[in-house]
Structures are given as structure tokens and as C-alpha cells.
Amino acid sequence: MIERLAIIGVGLIGGSLARALREAGAVGEIVGCGRALPNLERALELGVIDRYTQHPAEAVAAADMVFVAVPLGAMRGVFETIRGHLRPDAIITDGGSVKGSVVMDAIAAFGAVPPFLVPGHPIAGTEQSGVEASLSDLYRQRRVILTPVSTTDPVALARVQSMWETCGAEVTLMSVGHHDEVLAATSHLPHMLAFGLVDALARMRENDEIFRYAASGFRDFTRIASSNPVMWRDICVANREALSAMLARFGVEMTDLADSIRHADGEHLLEIFERAKAARDRYVDIRSS
Amino acid sequence: MIERLAIIGVGLIGGSLARALREAGAVGEIVGCGRALPNLERALELGVIDRYTQHPAEAVAAADMVFVAVPLGAMRGVFETIRGHLRPDAIITDGGSVKGSVVMDAIAAFGAVPPFLVPGHPIAGTEQSGVEASLSDLYRQRRVILTPVSTTDPVALARVQSMWETCGAEVTLMSVGHHDEVLAATSHLPHMLAFGLVDALARMRENDEIFRYAASGFRDFTRIASSNPVMWRDICVANREALSAMLARFGVEMTDLADSIRHADGEHLLEIFERAKAARDRYVDIRSS
Secondary structure, X not given: OEEEEEEEOOOHHHHHHHHHHHHOOOEEEEEEEOOOHHHHHHHHHOOOOOEEEXXXXXXXXXXXXXXXXXXXXXXXXXXXXXXXOOOOOOEEEEOOOOHHHHHHHHHHHHOOOOOOEEOEEEOOOOOOOOHHHOOOXXXXXXXXXXXXXXXXXXXXXXXXXXXXXXXXXXXXXXXXXXXXXXXXXXXXXXXXXXXXXXXXXXXXXXXXXXXXXXXXXXXXXXXXXXXXXXXXXXXXXXXHHHHHHHHHHHHHHHHHHHHHHHOOOHHHHHHHHHHHHHHHHHHHHHHHO | OEEEEEEEOOOHHHHHHHHHHHHXXXXXXXXXXXXXXXXXXXXXXXXXXXXXXXXXXXXXOOOOEEEEOOOXXXXXXXXXXXXXOOOOOOEEEEOOOOHHHHHHHHHHHHOOOOOOEEOEEEEOOOOXXXXXXXXXXXXXXXXXXXXXXXXXXXXXXXXXXXXXXXXOOEEEEOOHHHHHHHHHHHHHHHHHHHHHHHHHHHOOOOHHHHHHOOOHHHHHHHHHXXXXXXXXXXXXXXXXXXXXXXHHHHHHHHHHHHHHHHOOOHHHHHHHHXXXXXXXXXXXXXXXX
């Protein structure tokens, strides 16, 4: 049971945690905190939070659990603002998509990664954002990765794990570096391809006509290009090392593919497509099993 | 009204045309033709066709409309086989995803593009294939592009256009070259990215784990990598010029993106992502309007 939950950043991710814990009866009071007043008022109207403040230091006062769900670029500022205002037994966790940068931000703000800080990442979301889009079942049967460091307090870790399990999520522990590599491959790289493709087409003459003849596969393929640009700018900068490595790996693959197309090497193309189809079909099996 | 429709290749595309015309009461007899006997028998069982033969020359005898829906690599062989067996007033159209190669195949088989051949491309389909996946409403509110050449008979063109409109499709006319460029941008390039991404991940160590942590966006993004590898090999070879040009254009975009990530140039990244999001959101508006 969480007595008082402070949510810094009441958007899709923060709002959905609030809704899920409320629905489970696992939280007393929920205090929302953010910069945009209309969003906080909407969150209050929707019953996602019980009250709000625009000051993180005020939000965390008397909170036993603090969830920081702000864009990665705002993480360090939040840590600096709440330092010295936390309850002695408060636990902090976050929803940032890159864990290496959150750990660096914590070191910058607190001098070291505090034992009560459990870096985390719920693998959930849509291309929507804002509290309006939040859902009480967003985390049901989704994975949440927690990336404790050597100084992380096991009790804090257990409480955060339990919080996410209450929301129906499956919690996995992973090292910070491994998390950032896995996410670069499965999420950050695909987003770059979708943004890059749509931008490349948008910059062509007659791009309206081009989009007009796109089939339904294109709609699915490019859905993630409708994601929040600021959030993705922050992710790219925060995870630039792992993402650069994945982009290079993908570049090698595409050079090979482009060469095979130019030389009409049907045999090699078939080999690539068959391997990809087998992996993709297997992935669907993994997900549904 | 079509008296006797011959469908060469009774898969998703051919089967769906048969179902749609049947449902509209716009066709007398439907003769199916293909190489795989079990698929033809299944098509008969499902009522998609009235009878079948494995010989294209037999299938087209007495047909007033012939729809060739075979992989691009098999197109020329079909044209060569049916030449000399067609009714004098027969009209042929096809469902190939690349029109330049179909025109070349027609020239190779008939000596020139026959006036009664109307090259066409229904922009519809799923990653499924085979007659089992065929649907009577696959073409409803979808676009069909017809690419007549200078020698195409206007009456043949009008009959093919009317056939597709009977299926609920919206028909557009376009030049062969323009079609192949537009499709390279909106369909062929996205498929290359999806195949390339999934293959690049599949070739990494621990790829099972990587796929395990993929979020739902990844599922949508990679759906088209489950498409038929033989069909896509043929499309790549057939449209290699336009596709190579699009791959090069995309390569420039990705080099720019990768440089911005490596140098943590957040401002430029934000510019790219915002332009892409605006284009993608606008595309969704175009599609739903």
C-alpha cells in the first residue's frame, strides 16, 4: 500500500500508473505535479489525481513513493529540485526510456545514485500523449524493466517491483547498459526509421500524392512517426551511444540489401526476406505465448 | 457484366477479385488457374471459383476477361503461354505491384503491349497470402491504379475500370513510370526497412531476448516483414531502378539523422521529428477524409 504517491509529469505514463493503482485500491492520496496547468486541471477532473501543485518540492513533501515521468531532458532538473525535500523513507522511481542518462542525472543531482532511487522503464505506451490518453490497464501484461545499481536498497527495489505488479505488469531486472542496448534495438532504432522514412517522403515534391497512394501497411509502419518529437529528441540524445551503434549495424544491413537490389541478386534477397519473415513470425509467437 | 472470368493465380489478390465480382453478381463463370492443386481445390470448396485447370492456355479459352495475379517473376511465362489462346475480344489485366516490368514482359511475349492488355495494380492486401485469406471486401474503398500505355484500347481500359469499381474500388490512371516511383516510395521502401530491421536484429546474439522486450509499436512496425519473401524478391528485382533511387534518398536522410544523434544535435533532431510527425498526422487526415 502506498500512502501518498507523488507523480511528477501527469501524462500518459504517469496518469496510467495513477489510474491503475487507484483501481487496485493500492494508493491513498495521489499528488500530481507538472508545468502545464490545464493538463493538471484535466487530470483532477478525470479523477486521476487528488490534488496538484506546480512545484516538485511541494509534491514530494510527505510522499512515500515518487514517480518521475517527465521527458528525459527534464529529469536532472526534477532531481535537483526535490533533493532535500524528500521524506526520509521516500522511494523514487522513474519511467524514462533510457536508463544510463537517468543514472547520470541522479549522480549529478544527488552526488551518487541514492539507495532509494530505483531506475525503471515500463515498456508500454502509444503514440498518444497527455493525461487524456492515460488508461488504467496500460501496464496489464506489459513488461516493466527495473535497472537497480550496486547501491540500490533491496527494500526499495522490492516496493517498486510490487507497485508495478499491482498494475498487472511483469517486472524484469536488467543492468543499465543492457537495457539501453535492448531498447536501442527494439524501440529507438525503429522510431528513427519511421521518422526518417516519413520525413524523406515529406521532403519529396508531390508528397501529398505519395501519401495518397500509401496502402494500409504504410499506416501501421509509420504509426510511431506520430510520436512526441520532444520526447524522442531527448531519447536520442540520452541514448546516443547505443543508438549510434544500432544505426551503424542497420546501415550495414541496408547497404547489403541495396547492393543486392541494384545487382538483381534475387537469391540473396530471398535469403534476407526469408530469415526476416521467420524471425518476425517467431516473435509474434513469443509475444502471444 | 463479365461472361467468363479467368483468374491466373488464385491467391489473396485473385481470390478477392473473384469473391467481390461474384458478390456483386457481375460475373458468370469463374475459372481458376494455378500451379498448386491443393490451393485450387480449396478455392473450389470455398466457392471462390467454379472450376479450375492448371493450364493457363485452357483457362483463358472462352474467357472475356483474364486477370493475371501471379508473382512478377511468373508474369512473362503466363503471357507466353496464353498467347494465341485468347478469345479475339478478350481483355487482360493484372495485379502486379510493378508496372514497368509487366509492360516489358508483355512486349517480350506479344512483341508489343497488346491494345487489350490493361496493366493495373490494386493497392490492397495484407501480409497474408493464399485463397484462404481472400475477402470479398478487400478492394472496397481502396485505390486501384491502372497504367494504360499509348496503344491501350480505351474500351478495354473502360471495362477494366468498371470491373474494379464494381468491387468498390476507386480507380486512378497513372503513367507506368510514375506508378513505379510512387510505389517504390510508399510500399517497396517501407518493406525493405521492415525486412532489413528484423533481419539485422535476428542476426544479433541474444535475438530472442531482444524480441522479447519489443513493445507493441514494434509489432505494427514490423508487420510487413511477415510478407511473402518470393513476392518481394520479385518486386525488388522488377522495380530495382526506382527502388534503388528511393533507398539512396533514404540513406541520405538516415546519414543526416545518425550524424545529429552522434553529435547530440537536439535542435536538428527536433526539426526532423516535428516535420515527420506533421506529415504523418496529415497523411492520416488524407486517408480518413
